[in-house]
Amino acid sequence: xxxxxxxxxxxxxxxxxxxxxxxxxxxxxxxxxxxxxxxxxxxxxxxxxxxxxxxxxxxxxxxxxxxxxxxxxxxxxxxxxxxxxxxxxxxxxxxxxxxxxxxxxxxxxxxxxxxxxxxxxxxxxxxxxxxxxxxxxxxxxxxxxxxxxxxxxxxxxxxxxxxxxxxxxxxxxxxxxxxxxxxxxxxxx
Amino acid sequence: xxxxxxxxxxxxxxxxxxxxxxxxxxxxxxxxxxxxxxxxxxxxxxxxxxxxxxxxxxxxxxxxxxxxxxxxxxxxxxxxxxxxxxxxxxxxxxxxxxxxxxxxxxxxxxxxxxxxxxxxxxxxxxxxxxxxxxxxxxxxxxxxxxxxxxxxxxxxxxxxxxxxxxxxxxxxxxxxxx
Numbered sequence: 001x002x003x004x005x006x007x008x009x010x011x012x013x014x015x016x017x018x019x020x021x022x023x024x025x026x027x028x029x030x031x032x033x034x035x036x037x038x039x040x041x042x043x044x045x046x047x048x049x050x051x052x053x054x055x056x057x058x059x060x061x062x063x064x065x066x067x068x069x070x071x072x073x074x075x076x077x078x079x080x081x082x083x084x085x086x087x088x089x090x091x092x093x094x095x096x097x098x099x100x101x102x103x104x105x106x107x108x109x110x111x112x113x114x115x116x117x118x119x120x121x122x123x124x125x126x127x128x129x130x131x132x133x134x135x136x137x138x139x140x141x142x143x144x145x146x147x148x149x150x151x152x153x154x155x156x157x158x159x160x161x162x163x164x165x166x167x168x169x170x171x172x173x174x175x176x177x178x179x180x181x182x183x184x185x186x187x188x189x
Numbered sequence: 190x191x192x193x194x195x196x197x198x199x200x201x202x203x204x205x206x207x208x209x210x211x212x213x214x215x216x217x218x219x220x221x222x223x224x225x226x227x228x229x230x231x232x233x234x235x236x237x238x239x240x241x242x243x244x245x246x247x248x249x250x251x252x253x254x255x256x257x258x259x260x261x262x263x264x265x266x267x268x269x270x271x272x273x274x275x276x277x278x279x280x281x282x283x284x285x286x287x288x289x290x291x292x293x294x295x296x297x298x299x300x301x302x303x304x305x306x307x308x309x310x311x312x313x314x315x316x317x318x319x320x321x322x323x324x325x326x327x328x329x330x331x332x333x334x335x336x337x338x339x340x341x342x343x344x345x346x347x348x349x350x351x352x353x354x355x356x357x358x359x360x361x362x363x364x365x366x367x
Binding site for chain 2 (some may be wrong): 004039131132137139144145146147148149155156158159160162163164
């Protein structure tokens with residue numbers, strides 16, 4: 001079985017719940033409805049042999065609705081097939097956990113919660129993994145400034161605002177060329 | 190037998206201890222002892238810690254300068270070497286380690302991150318350990334080579350040489366009495 005065959009199997013099994021399937025340079029992506037996400041993942045694990053979770057990540061499409069998107073990278077060990085499952089999540093929705101399928105999903109989901117603020121239902125230990133409990137922001141969201149925001153939790157931790165001064169690493173989206181997007185990336189004459 | 194004062198000068202001269210007596214200032218003696226037995230507290234937080242370990246190993250050998258006694262208990266250490274990126278999550282722990290070190294104590298900010306936040310202009314990284322702890326020596330580099338750390342430690346030694354701890358104590362005492 002190849003990933004392409006699995007995509008066909010998923011299409012037949014879930015029909016309307018599969019939004020679209022994409023192929024890019026041999027990588028297969030299946031975009032599914034959030035309602036069917038857990039069922040799709042379960043089928044991949046139990047019937048199609050994807051026994052390993054490589055990564056769970058999230059994307060912030062700031063300004064769109066639904067705002068967020070989950071991305072699951074799954075793989076099989078025997079024949080190294082690789083599949084990506086994506087599902088859109090709006091701001092007030094929660095995602096069913098995948099920890100009942102892969103134990104390795106535990107920390108990935110905690111990271112998604114910590115950085116993006118997407119909650120998971122049924123997770124055994126839903127708390128922050130990198131920032132401390134009580135930190136009020138989700139730093140990987142697009143509306144969170146790169147320099148950070150000041151916070152203070154006495155005896156736990158505090159944060160400040162980092163001086164950016166126009167760069168490095170500051171890009172403003174929508175500029176026509178690199179020089180306009182990155183003010184400090186000047187062409188040396 | 191009580192000797193006369195003119196004799197005392199001569200009896201103080203003893204051929205058995207002659208050559209073993211050095212006359213100096215108390216401050217100079219204290220500084221000499223302090224600078225030649227710096228006990229570092231390694232605060233290894235990122236890749237700078239690898240260079241710190243290399244500095245302590247046989248190739249670079251900081252025991253030549255009497256600095257090799259790395260103590261992992263802050264209560265036994267003189268120099269806090271902050272080697273690496275200080276995240277906000279770790280910042281108060283570093284401060285706590287510093288507060289537990291007994292006086293006299295010194296601090297070295299090793300590398301760009303510990304000195305200024307380095308390339309991490311970010312929500313997660315403290316922009317220089319000097320926002321929490323007084324730093325004596327900043328070492329540039331990302332990470333600095335062991336030679337740079339050794340030079341930093343030697344700079345700290347020459348800084349210690351110039352201290353006047355008993356003189357300052359005396360001055361404070363006189364001020365308080367007056």
